[in-house]
Amino acid sequence: AGTQRLRDVINKGVTEDDLFAAAEAAFEEGWSSLKLYFMIGLPTEEMTDLDGIVALARRVADLGTAAARRGRFKKRVHVTVSVSNFVPKAHTPFQWEGQHPIEExxxxxxxxxxRLRDKRIxxxxxxxxxxxxxxxxxxGDRRLGPALEKAWQKGCRFDGWSEYFQSVKWREAMAETGLNPEFYANRQIPLTDILPWDHLSSGVTRDYLADEYRAAMSGITTEDCRLAGCTTCGVCAALGVNLNLTSLGRDESGNVSVSDRI
Incomplete structure (x- = not known):
């Protein structure tokens, strides 16, 4: 995400300073190219968050330019900004959130x-x-099964590659099976609705995901339970594990020792 506000919404756990420090360290070691990954269409996103992506990319490019001037590398600095789109997924706090429409x-x-027109980017x-x-x-729910089969019959295969992707045939398959794809992708699902995957367990409880969703909408972050203590998500009890590292031995730098990790 391009701003700290939105990084807090998605509970990213990193800051701009973290990013700049990592980029500067890479440039200082002689790396001239870096790739930055962002996601757009996230819940609560505003245009200022997109401006933040542009600002971050330019700042990283500036750090690279400065390193080149100090003689850390001879090649021209190159920053790749790769942007994906938010896709709501089951068993996550944003499973209730609709995806932004295609045109948006x-x-x-x-x-x-x-706005990313820069020779370095x-x-x-x-x-x-x-x-x-x-x-x-x-x-999707179980009604999607016949539509998937219909799409396959129409020749939809290897759709992860753009040269094979056929959106028109997917829409035909949905229409012929009486389904509206926007209902699945773009609908904001009420927290009280029964979800198609509620009968499956990932270990994390539905109530915990709902609490995390509400926290995200308020910009409240949740600390890493491995270091900050249990957040009662349900995983440890369901799977019979203990992910908390706070009781393990640490070295002088505060890092969990390798032997204790094992």
């Missing part, structure tokens, strides 16, 4: 393209239509 995602992709993005169908399948 395309508009945001173009917004970034226009290259920009690529994930196709909005493909992300849309990922969301359809990710939040």
């Amino acid at each position: 995602l395309k508009a945001k992709q173009e917004y970034l393209r226009q 290259s920009y690529n993005w994930h196709e909005a239509e493909l992300s849309f169908w990922e969301a359809v399948i990710a939040r």
Whole structure:
């Protein structure tokens, strides 16, 4: 995410200073090219968050330019900005959140393209239509089965490659089986609704995911339970494990010792 506000929403656990420190360290070691990964269409996203992506990319490029001037490398600095689209997934706090419409995602992709015009920066993005169908399948129910078979019968294969992707045939398959793909991808699902995957367990409880969703909408972060203590998500009890590392031995730097990890 391009801003700290949005990084807190998705509970990223990193800051701009973390990113800049890592980039500067890489440039100092002689690396002239870096790749930055971002996601757009995230819940609560605003245009200022997209501006934040542009600002971060330019700042990283500036750090590289400064390192080159200090003689850390001879090649021209190159920063790749790779942008994917948010796809709501089952068993995550954002499983209730609808994906932004295709045209809105395309508009945001173009917004970034226009503003990332810098010889030091290259920009690529994930196709909005493909992300849309990922969301359809990710939040689909058992009614989607016949539609998937119908799409296969129409020749839909290897859809992860753009040269094979056929959105028109996917829409035909959905229409012929009486389904609306936007219902699955773009719908905001009430927290009280029964979800198609509720009968499956990932170890994390539904109540915990709902609490995390509410916290995200308020910009409240959750600390890493391995270091900050149990957050009662349900995984340890369900799977019979203990992910908490706070009781393990540490070295002088505060890191968990290798022997204790094993």
